[in-house]
Amino acid sequence: MNKAQQKIEQYIKQQINNSELPDWKCPWIARNKCNFITGHAYSGGNAALVAFNENDYFLTFNQSQEIGYVKKDSHSLPIPFYKIISDVNETETGEIKEGNPRPILVSYYNVFGLNDIEVTEEEKFNKIISKRNKKFDHKPEPDIEQFFTEIGAEFNSSNAKAYHVRGTDEIFIPKIDQFKNKNDYYRTVFHEIGHWTGNSENCFRDKTGNKFGNAGYAKEELVAEIYSNYIASDYGFNVSDQSVSYIKNWLQAIKEKPMALMAAFRDAQIAYKWTVEKLLTV
Numbered sequence: 001m002n003k004a005q006q007k008i009e010q011y012i013k014q015q016i017n018n019s020e021l022p023d024w025k026c027p028w029i030a031r032n033k034c035n036f037i038t039g040h041a042y043s044g045g046n047a048a049l050v051a052f053n054e055n056d057y058f059l060t061f062n063q064s065q066e067i068g069y070v071k072k073d074s075h076s077l078p079i080p081f082y083k084i085i086s087d088v089n090e091t092e093t094g095e096i097k098e099g100n101p102r103p104i105l106v107s108y109y110n111v112f113g114l115n116d117i118e119v120t121e122e123e124k125f126n127k128i129i130s131k132r133n134k135k136f137d138h139k140p141e142p143d144i145e146q147f148f149t150e151i152g153a154e155f156n157s158s159n160a161k162a163y164h165v166r167g168t169d170e171i172f173i174p175k176i177d178q179f180k181n182k183n184d185y186y187r188t189v190f191h192e193i194g195h196w197t198g199n200s201e202n203c204f205r206d207k208t209g210n211k212f213g214n215a216g217y218a219k220e221e222l223v224a225e226i227y228s229n230y231i232a233s234d235y236g237f238n239v240s241d242q243s244v245s246y247i248k249n250w251l252q253a254i255k256e257k258p259m260a261l262m263a264a265f266r267d268a269q270i271a272y273k274w275t276v277e278k279l280l281t282v
Contacts, residue, residue: 001269004233009265012226015244016251016261024245027184028174029134032056032160036114036128037063041160046079053077055113057132064112067128068120076110084213138182144235148189150279153196155189162188164195166207171196183237190231194224197271205267215260218253221246222264223271230272 036057158172
């Protein structure tokens with residue numbers, strides 16, 4: 001571990017216990033079918049429900065009243081709301097164990113397409129629509145772009161999400177002009193490269209059984225975010241509060257928190273070392 005990594009580790013450990021740490025916020029603006037007021041993009045089964053609707057933006061009845069009202073004879077679209085829970089089981093010895101997280105249907109909420117809304121609050125409407133369509137003018141960093149070219153991953157554009165397709169070289173990232181802050185764009189790409197390193201034989205991480213919300217998934221998120229900070233430091237980025245918030249959020253999903261964090265630092269260091277050695281051979 002080099003001195004920069006030692007400082008990163010010390011800072012993250014210190015800030016995780018900071019009660020005033022701000023909540024993590026998505027650093028990009030989604031350009032996908034989403035809730036008009038919040039900008040939250042639909043995913044999973046809900047994305048399929050709205051995929052063939054002519055509208056790109058949707059609002060609940062109450063949200064529609066912020067900008068106008070629902071037109072007469074308009075038809076709503078039911079969107080299911082799921083909550084992730086874990087079954088709790090008692091073993092023969094009396095030990096309490098949590099089962100794998102699973103989604104349960106909590107309720108439905110009805111949404112209307114933006115075309116079904118008669119807009120009366122023009123000023124507020126224009127402010128929101130300009131935000132949904134906003135583009136940020138960022139100039140790419142040539143040295144970091146060269147790193148992306150040499151690393152060997154396959155980068156694709158995504159309108160709403162950043163993710164790595166497990167077991168492949170494919171990484172999907174929103175465009176740089178969707179990010180409010182250019183550094184957040186590069187941090188996000190570094191994070192997904194962190195996931196991608198787990199494919200390598202030299203820093204292979206078994207992700208079998210990892211499902212959103214479970215301990216295995218959370219541990220992998222810790223590794224990718226810490227790795228992101230290691231790479232970012234090479235390009236002069238300091239650890240951000242948002243990065244620490246992200247780590248803190250996923251750490252809460254793991255029972256053995258101190259050990260999990262130590263293991264994540266170790267695996268991130270292995271991935272970083274592999275990255276440096278890989279680039280030396282390019």
